[in-house]
Amino acid sequence: MNVLLASPRGFCAGVDMAIECLDETIRCVGPNIFVYHEIVHNRIVVERFQNQGVTFVDSVDDVPCGSTLVFSAHGVSPAVRQAARERKLQVIDATCPLVTKVHLEAIRYAREGYTIVLIGHSGHDEIIGTVGEAPDKIVLVESPEDVEHLQLEDRDKLACLTQTTLSVDEANTILEKLRRRYPHLESPAKEDICYATTNRQDAIKSLLKSADLLIVVGSQNSSNSRRLLEKGLAEGVQSYLVDGAEDLDSDWFADVETVVMTAGASAPESAVTECVDYLKHHFNAEFSDAVLRDESMRFPLPRELQILRGLESGDKLVSG
Ligand code: SF4
Incomplete structure (x- = not known):
């Protein structure tokens, strides 16, 4: 055989960063920390952190006030960020920068008055987070059939975004159908599938x-x-x-x-x-x-973690 x-x-670079981010957060503040959703969608990775004492939650309400909360690689909606602020949580944001890019595109298009067709899978953590940026402006499309049934109230300014982890071929099929129906459809210069x-x-x-x-x-x-x-x-x-x-x-x-x-x-x-x-x-x-090809992409750790690490090394200097 x-x-x-x-x-x-x-x-990938986003998963590498998110895992390093959680490892480093544990090192800086100890394992009694919380993660919003699975840090990455992998059972072995999640179990390793659970065994270290990390708690994974699906609601910010389950995190005690003042605790440390890490956002997963898939990103979160503004409502989750707000809930974390209200509970005075110390937030470390491990969202992949390529997911953040899609969030920023959604915010920009919504601000400019576009209706956004988002190609993705309903219920996926990333889609929930992206839709949360502009819930009234985003319409989710999951399949080529969905394109036929689209009823858009405002079709003058239309833009299309995609989930980062789609099938390239399937997304292209949906996109072609969308462009046939809406030739003026706009999309970002650099595609969203990562x-x-x-x-x-x-x-x-x-x-x-x-x-x-x-x-x-x-x-x-x-x-x-x-x-x-x-x-x-x-x-x-x-x-x-x-x-x-x-x-x-x-x-x-x-x-x-x-x-x-x-x-x-x-x-x-x-x-x-x-x-x-x-x-x-x-x-x-x-x-x-x-x-097929080499990958060399790397993403930096989130700024708030870098600050935490800086504080920690400063503490050591003082106490040492
Ligand atoms: S968007 Fe791509 S690079 Fe980022 S975490 Fe997801 S799969 Fe990895």
């Missing part, structure tokens, strides 16, 4: 042509992992999404010659390594890297 390890795969989502989808594209099986390492609620899974299925390849080796089923690999393995942007490389070890051990599999 040959296994092609697609690259880029796994952690580099990491695009790279991970591109990296498996040609590999799937010769694959018998696709393994995507990632959690079920990870949007970009699910898009990778769907890509495999759309190519007619038997495809599975697994958190780690414990989810692998040996029956999947019977009569399989070529496996493509990738990982969503929130999946740790340790989970990929576990799967590699499983296939080596059980099937004597041979591995090769299939590198």
Whole structure:
């Protein structure tokens, strides 16, 4: 059995930053802190922090006044920020800068009187946060069929934004339909689907042509992992999404010659390594890297954390 390890795969710059942000916050203020929603959509990552004592909440009301609250990589709405202010929480904002970019575009278009068509998945943390920036101005579209049923009251000034972790192909199909119906539709100069989502989808594209099986390492609620899974299925390849080796089923690999393995942007490389070890051990599999392109993107830690770190090192100087 040959296994092609697609690259880029796994952690993106936003996830790297969010995890480092939470690690550093724990180091500075201790583990008795709260995170609004999962820091990133990955079970292994979330469990690691839970084991350290971090509490994940779905409502700011569940955070005791004056505590430290970290916002996840997916961003939050202004209402959540306001609720945190009212409870006098010390907020560390680990929102990915590429999600913030979409928020800022929504704010700008809304301020200029546009109706915004937002392509994305209802209920996803990122979409809830973005819609919260201009709830009266944003209309959510999830599929090409939704475009046909769109009833826009004000269609003169129209703009389109997208969730950062969509299928590039599906988003383009929706966008083409929108442009056919609304030729004057505007969109940002730089597209919203992020580099990491695009790279991970591109990296498996040609590999799937010769694959018998696709393994995507990632959690079920990870949007970009699910898009990778769907890509495999759309190519007619038997495809599975697994958190780690414990989810692998040996029956999947019977009569399989070529496996493509990738990982969503929130999946740790340790989970990929576990799967590699499983296939080596059980099937004597041979591995090769299939590198499409290198990634070097890095995001800085949020300013409030840098200040906290500065204060901490200052304290040490004084007390030392
Ligand atoms: S997938 Fe893209 S938008 Fe989401 S955290 Fe990673 S870099 Fe940011």
